[in-house]
Amino acid sequence: MTRPLRVIFAGTPDFAAASLDALLSSDHQVVAVYTQPDRPAGRGRKLTPSPVKARALEHGLPVHQPASLKHADAKAELAAIDADIMVVVAYGLLLPQAVLDIPPMGCLNVHASLLPRWRGAAPIQRALEAGDAESGVTIMQMDAGLDTGAMLLERRTPLDATTTGGELHDRLAALGGEAIVAALDGLAGPGLSATPQPDAGVTYAAKLSKAEGELDFTAPAASLAAKVRAFNPWPVAWTRLAGEPLRLWLAEPGASDPQDPDARPGTLLPAAGDALRVACGSDGDEVLRITRAQLPGGKPLAARDLLNARGERFATGTHLGDTTSSQEASS
Secondary structure, eight states: OOSOOEEEEEEOSHHHHHHHHHHHTSSSEEEEEEOOOOEEETTTTEEEOOHHHHHHHHTTOOEEOOSOSOSHHHHHHHHHTOOSEEEEESOOSOOOHHHHTSSTTOEEEEESSSTTTTEESOHHHHHHHTTOSEEEEEEEEOOSSSSOSOEEEEEEEEOOTTOOHHHHHHHHHHHHHHHHHHHHHHHHTTOOOOBOOOSTTOOEEOOOOSGGGBOOTTSOHHHHHHHHHHTTTTTOEEEEETTEEEEEEEEEEEOOOTTSOOOOTTBEEEEETTEEEEEESTTSOEEEEEEEEEOTTSOOEEHHHHHHHHGGGGOTTOBTTOOSOHHHHHO
16 A cells, blocks of 8 residues: 545445444544434434444544535535545435545445446345345445446355345445455555446346335245345335234245145245245245244244244134235124
8 A cells, every 4th residue: 555545434324334444444544424414213203323423423533414415515615624535335415526526536435236236225135136146345436327437346245045135234334344445455555447337237226115015925935035035124024914014024935735725825824833834926836934024013023933822813824915904804
């Protein structure tokens, strides 16, 4: 390394805090932190700092929380910091071109996918939902497009049929911290060449919503299981049981049994000791095994515990997804 770089860090959630931690442990100097304004949180709706702000205050770093970076005074404040480069990780604010042009070495982004696949807001969940075999992080030079900048380096990690959204989030957060330090080391030393993103293979990771967590049991078992894992821990896949929401935390494709009755998709089949079994697929001839779920007002529980405590609610033949309550159905 020729010399340590003066870095402005911009980020907000836990994913970004991991990169800030890595930079604070490196030879580079974080001279200022930008993060979203404090938001109401918890039952009391108390204004709460972001994870990045909390970490910055622990280290005595100056914190800036503008509502926008479009105004002239915000741009002037950022320019006055006199940093070499800006690192942006899940910041949550749009950076106008005028801001991208302020640091002499530009702005770098830690993106949680192997670009150009999964540009956009929810790359972690979309990769798992799609059944990708691997994921990773890309360090990208920011431009005015949506995650379209040239790539400096990447770090890869394999995915399997047990990886959840939460597990991949934590894995990529750590990889992102390692990668951004390596990128800054390269830029501060002999140089690091940037590669334009190819036109082939571009996909977009649309923002998540709670509504799309509802499962359609006509889908194949593998697709349903992937969605359950992808949406764990947020927004959480769900269905309805007797008109009430049933949240699904873990699931996997299962094997059919010759003793299983013919059933339409969404029908509960005879349970295994450790799983709820649901008919799925276009003809109801596939099986989804639900191994962890949550009833309204309760905690997420292993399926065996749900069956032991509330087995009557999961009787064979019960149809998941019905909006009619058990009381309405019996009247």
